[in-house]
Amino acid sequence: MPTVSMTVNGAEVSVEVENRTLLVQLLREQLRLTGTHVGCDTSQCGACVVHMDGIPVKSCTILAVQAADADVLTIEGVADGDTLHPMQAAFRENHGLQCGFCTSGMVMAGLDIARRFPDVDDATVRRELSGNFCRCTGYHNIVKSIVAGAHAMNEAGG
Amino acid sequence: MGVDGNYKWVGKRTVRPDGTDKVTGRALFSADSSMPGMLIGKILRSPHAHAKIKSIDTSKAEKLAGVKSVVIGKDFPNLPNKTISIGILAANFSEMSDKLMARKKVLYDGHPVAAVAATTSAIADKALSLIKVEYQVLPHVIDVDEAMKPKAPLLHKKMITVGVDPAPTKASNVASRCEFGFGDLEAGFAAADVIIERTFKTKPAHQGYLEPHGAVVSVAEDGQVTIWCSSQGQFMVRSYCARLMQIDEAQIRVIPAEIGGGFGGKTVIYLEPVAMALSGRAGKPVKMTMTREEVMRATGPTSGTSIDVKLGATKDGKLTAGEAELRYQAGCYPGSPVGPGAMTAFAPYNLENVKTVGFDVVVNRPQAAAYRAPGAPMSEFAVESVIDEMAQKLGMDPIALRELNAAKEGTTAPYGPKFGPIGNEQCLEAAKNHPHYSAPLGPNQGRGVASGFWFNVGGESVASVNINTDGTAVVLSGNPDIGGSRASMAAMAAEVLGIDYDKVRPIVADTSSIGYNDLTGGSRTTFASGMAVCNAATDAVDQMRTRAAKVWDISPDAVEWSEGHARPAGPNAGDFEPMSLADIARTSAKMGGPITGRAAINAQGAAPGFGTHIVDVEVDPETGHVTVLRYTAVQDVGRAIHPSYVEGQIQGGVAQGVGWALNEEYVYGDDGCLQNTGFLDYRMPVASDLPMIDTVIIEVPNEAHPFGVRGVGEVPIIPPLGAVANAVSNAIGVRMTDLPLSPPKILAAIKNGS
Amino acid sequence: MAQIVLTNDLGRQFTGGETTLDMDVTDVRDLIRKLDQKFPGIAEVLQDGSMAVAIDGNLHQDAWLEDIGPTSEVYFLPAIRGG
Numbered sequence: 001m002p003t004v005s006m007t008v009n010g011a012e013v014s015v016e017v018e019n020r021t022l023l024v025q026l027l028r029e030q031l032r033l034t035g036t037h038v039g040c041d042t043s044q045c046g047a048c049v050v051h052m053d054g055i056p057v058k059s060c061t062i063l064a065v066q067a068a069d070a071d072v073l074t075i076e077g078v079a080d081g082d083t084l085h086p087m088q089a090a091f092r093e094n095h096g097l098q099c100g101f102c103t104s105g106m107v108m109a110g111l112d113i114a115r116r117f118p119d120v121d122d123a124t125v126r127r128e129l130s131g132n133f134c135r136c137t138g139y140h141n142i143v144k145s146i147v148a149g150a151h152a153m154n155e156a157g158g
Numbered sequence: 159m160g161v162d163g164n165y166k167w168v169g170k171r172t173v174r175p176d177g178t179d180k181v182t183g184r185a186l187f188s189a190d191s192s193m194p195g196m197l198i199g200k201i202l203r204s205p206h207a208h209a210k211i212k213s214i215d216t217s218k219a220e221k222l223a224g225v226k227s228v229v230i231g232k233d234f235p236n237l238p239n240k241t242i243s244i245g246i247l248a249a250n251f252s253e254m255s256d257k258l259m260a261r262k263k264v265l266y267d268g269h270p271v272a273a274v275a276a277t278t279s280a281i282a283d284k285a286l287s288l289i290k291v292e293y294q295v296l297p298h299v300i301d302v303d304e305a306m307k308p309k310a311p312l313l314h315k316k317m318i319t320v321g322v323d324p325a326p327t328k329a330s331n332v333a334s335r336c337e338f339g340f341g342d343l344e345a346g347f348a349a350a351d352v353i354i355e356r357t358f359k360t361k362p363a364h365q366g367y368l369e370p371h372g373a374v375v376s377v378a379e380d381g382q383v384t385i386w387c388s389s390q391g392q393f394m395v396r397s398y399c400a401r402l403m404q405i406d407e408a409q410i411r412v413i414p415a416e417i418g419g420g421f422g423g424k425t426v427i428y429l430e431p432v433a434m435a436l437s438g439r440a441g442k443p444v445k446m447t448m449t450r451e452e453v454m455r456a457t458g459p460t461s462g463t464s465i466d467v468k469l470g471a472t473k474d475g476k477l478t479a480g481e482a483e484l485r486y487q488a489g490c491y492p493g494s495p496v497g498p499g500a501m502t503a504f505a506p507y508n509l510e511n512v513k514t515v516g517f518d519v520v521v522n523r524p525q526a527a528a529y530r531a532p533g534a535p536m537s538e539f540a541v542e543s544v545i546d547e548m549a550q551k552l553g554m555d556p557i558a559l560r561e562l563n564a565a566k567e568g569t570t571a572p573y574g575p576k577f578g579p580i581g582n583e584q585c586l587e588a589a590k591n592h593p594h595y596s597a598p599l600g601p602n603q604g605r606g607v608a609s610g611f612w613f614n615v616g617g618e619s620v621a622s623v624n625i626n627t628d629g630t631a632v633v634l635s636g637n638p639d640i641g642g643s644r645a646s647m648a649a650m651a652a653e654v655l656g657i658d659y660d661k662v663r664p665i666v667a668d669t670s671s672i673g674y675n676d677l678t679g680g681s682r683t684t685f686a687s688g689m690a691v692c693n694a695a696t697d698a699v700d701q702m703r704t705r706a707a708k709v710w711d712i713s714p715d716a717v718e719w720s721e722g723h724a725r726p727a728g729p730n731a732g733d734f735e736p737m738s739l740a741d742i743a744r745t746s747a748k749m750g751g752p753i754t755g756r757a758a759i760n761a762q763g764a765a766p767g768f769g770t771h772i773v774d775v776e777v778d779p780e781t782g783h784v785t786v787l788r789y790t791a792v793q794d795v796g797r798a799i800h801p802s803y804v805e806g807q808i809q810g811g812v813a814q815g816v817g818w819a820l821n822e823e824y825v826y827g828d829d830g831c832l833q834n835t836g837f838l839d840y841r842m843p844v845a846s847d848l849p850m851i852d853t854v855i856i857e858v859p860n861e862a863h864p865f866g867v868r869g870v871g872e873v874p875i876i877p878p879l880g881a882v883a884n885a886v887s888n889a890i891g892v893r894m895t896d897l898p899l900s901p902p903k904i905l906a907a908i909k910n911g912s
Numbered sequence: 913m914a915q916i917v918l919t920n921d922l923g924r925q926f927t928g929g930e931t932t933l934d935m936d937v938t939d940v941r942d943l944i945r946k947l948d949q950k951f952p953g954i955a956e957v958l959q960d961g962s963m964a965v966a967i968d969g970n971l972h973q974d975a976w977l978e979d980i981g982p983t984s985e986v987y988f989l990p991a992i993r994g995g
């Protein structure tokens with residue numbers, strides 16, 4: 001079995017995987033980072049979004065071996081110690097979740113949207129979010145949360 | 159306290175207690191637990207819609223290295239064929255067991271036929287491929303109207319329709335007939351100047367919860383069972399597993415994981431008993447999680463339906479009679495929500511002559527499971543469409559027609575009783591006065607309005623409130639937090655105790671840590687569990703008042719509780735320094751021990767909810783594509799304990815209803831197998847399909863609840879179907895009666911003009 | 913006397929079509945007992961959890977002990993299940 005090495009949330013890891021192991025399986029089953037969720041088998045739902053070298057990817061569509069030497073950020077690595085990242089705080093304060101299952105993916109997608117559109121508005125968030133399902137909220141508070149989070153990041157200097 | 163009070167925490171937009179866990183990925187959902195030595199369980203499913211199982215050979219799978227157990231239908235107990243009620247659910251365990259694991263026949267594509275547990279997922283997959291099942295394929299039937307035809311393939315050879323007099327002598331797929339109503343239909347229609355008759359169809363829709371079903375089950379050597387799973391009720395899982403596997407409830411402990419959405423779809427179980435059987439045989443814990451494909455093929459969507467409506471009115475808009483026949487797909491065994499469909503169809507209206515007849519029809523599909531306001535969205539869609547058409551025919555404003563005929567306090571509901579205080583008229587009025595309703599429309603745009611009604615339910619609930627010596631409190635309740643209920647429980651407890659919201663920690667307890675609770679469903683949690691929490695907090699307050707009275711040596715009746723303090727009242731007012739909750743808690747050891755408030759109730763007095771929605775759409779005449787431009791939802795919730803989560807429930811219900819109206823449907827091949835088994839072609843709305851959803855909360859308090867709660871979650875999925883269909887119909891000038899309103903259907907309607 | 917209203921389906925099964933009755937009863941249990949004396953077998957259906965009862969507009973499920981007043985209006989209806 002091949003061994004892959006990568007950085008996950010700032011820590012070096014080396015894991016033995018099968019060729020067909022998906023990144024999401026490596027994260028959830030081997031590293032026990034279960035904050036990255038699996039909602040589908042067809043790369044539609046976005047519950048599994050993580051960042052790979054700063055780019056959001058659906059970790060259910062990436063083989064673990066493809067992530068070799070990459071810098072992977074999951075929801076568990078977003079907060080700064082015990083201080084929530086402004087995007088996480090925005091979801092919490094704007095009630096951007098009901099069941100919370102989509103939330104990890106939404107926060108990861110939101111971070112990327114904020115990075116690309118610092119002054120983001122509702123319409124842009126809706127357009128950019130079309131790879132993430134939420135079945136609970138009707139998206140209303142999620143859109144509000146991402147806009148608020150992006151603006152807070154902007155104020156905090158990116 | 160009291161339903162009209164000014165509150166410190168109730169009605170405030172507090173941050174939810176589990177918010178941090180959920181934005182950091184720390185919250186544990188069903189697939190997130192593991193145990194040492196855990197095996198992976200998988201299910202082999204029928205590739206046929208309807209077939210006899212001639213033989214199953216599992217010998218090769220059993221011999222595969224790494225396979226620890228294999229089960230098939232005969233490994234599960236056979237149970238009496240009888241429907242019984244469990245809390246707010248009804249179940250026939252013989253049928254339920256057969257749905258879990260097929261015995262003689264498979265009844266739908268995806269029906270489980272065998273299951274394996276192995277050391278790895280890959281070995282489990284390999285083992286499934288080694289199981290040989292010999293089928294004799296039978297003719298199948300999917301559509302409800304087809305299934306009712308005399309020559310239709312029969313799912314159950316002995317099924318005689320219940321509820322028909324005299325009982326039919328021939329078996330059919332019609333499981334039962336129900337009927338509601340009163341008055342004289344003939345006279346009612348004779349008095350009408352305008353009569354409209356139409357037939358409507360809706361397609362089955364899936365609840366679409368984002369978290370697939372999952373469970374980890376451990377059966378120990380002494381037979382004790384521990385289950386970690388996500389469901390809408392840990393006690394439901396326990397009762398069902400105990401009965402299905404024939405063991406004592408006390409032997410089973412169900413620990414609720416966080417639940418990633420349910421919407422009714424997690425009021426049933428699919429995996430837990432199978433995992434119990436596998437774990438028991440293997441002597442190891444077993445984890446099972448479904449793929450999305452399994453969720454789509456084999457878990458309960460709601461019924462597809464076919465509905466006839468006839469409505470009569472005088473030329474000045476008085477409705478004179480309403481009649482409907484409803485035909486609902488039940489899935490492979492009886493149990494569609496046609497009953498509530500028939501009860502709710504005309505509920506927003508004051509009708510003297512009304513009759514609804516419902517048929518529960520089995521078809522080769524997975525068993526229908528509850529989906530928000532089970533049965534109501536379809537029947538109310540049909541009626542709301544006819545109401546809209548009636549307004550057009552009469553040249554009346556559609557809200558004015560509804561107001562003229564609105565059910566109000568004292569109106570006899572079509573399902574029997576008279577309504578108490580309800581907010582139907584208030585919702586209509588708020589909708590009429592909302593700026594949305596008078597905003598101008600552009601070309602190819604249309605506006606639709608629809609009302610919705612749901613009963614809401616109560617049920618059995620237990621709560622305890624433990625007062626800690628540092629002046630904080632822990633609130634235990636027994637309902638999974640599916641959409642922010644921890645926040646509501648904490649707010650209500652904080653309000654009654656008079657301490658700060660963040661001094662209250664709400665916990666969802668497992669089945670061995672708290673008394674029985676009915677499940678989260680029917681919009682009962684904030685009402686019924688909320689009532690239990692209020693009562694438990696009041697019990698704790700009473701104990702603290704008694705202790706203060708002892709310290710002061712006065713009668714407990716002379717001690718009042720306000721703002722978290724015991725205060726001498728009446729003749730003793732001002733005689734002693736008030737004692738805070740923390741003061742009393744600190745001395746609890748000296749004063750008789752810990753303070754724990756308890757309540758165990760069967761919450762009665764659930765009060766109905768009404769809503770009125772307005773939607774604007776634009777139809778692209780070239781493509782038939784519908785864009786939802788603006789949406790406003792008005793709803794009477796009794797009391798919004800946490801307005802943000804009330805709004806969230808409404809917005810989420812609207813999104814699901816819009817999906818049902820426009821996109822979502824099951825597509826079957828000629829072989830009766832489901833073709834759209836994933837999110838790719840089962841199209842749920844994404845953010846770009848929806849506008850912001852404006853909500854207006856009406857509060858007509860329910861006197862039976864300490865804070866006036868009615869319930870929120872069911873009503874908002876009802877009006878969108880009718881509202882969207884009415885808006886599209888108005889935009890293109892053709893009445894649309896067949897959901898979902900997919901572009902090809904709309905193009906055809908524009909082309910044919912009918 | 914309290915006015916008791918049964919569903920059409922109960923009427924068909926047990927009462928020969930009669931759905932409105934006037935009865936002297938004190939609570940739900942008493943009502944069910946007396947109905948069963950008149951219409952043998954109806955108690956089983958009324959108590960198996962499949963039926964709810966509305967007393968003067970208030971909905972009760974599984975409630976034997978709920979009072980029924982001398983002028984109450986009592987409606988039986990199918991128990992409401994939820995999603």
Ligand code: FES
Nearest residue numbers: 039043045046060
């Ligand atoms: S799990 Fe659904 S997109 Fe990856």
Ligand code: FES
Nearest residue numbers: 098099102134136
């Ligand atoms: S909050 Fe439940 S799926 Fe988004």
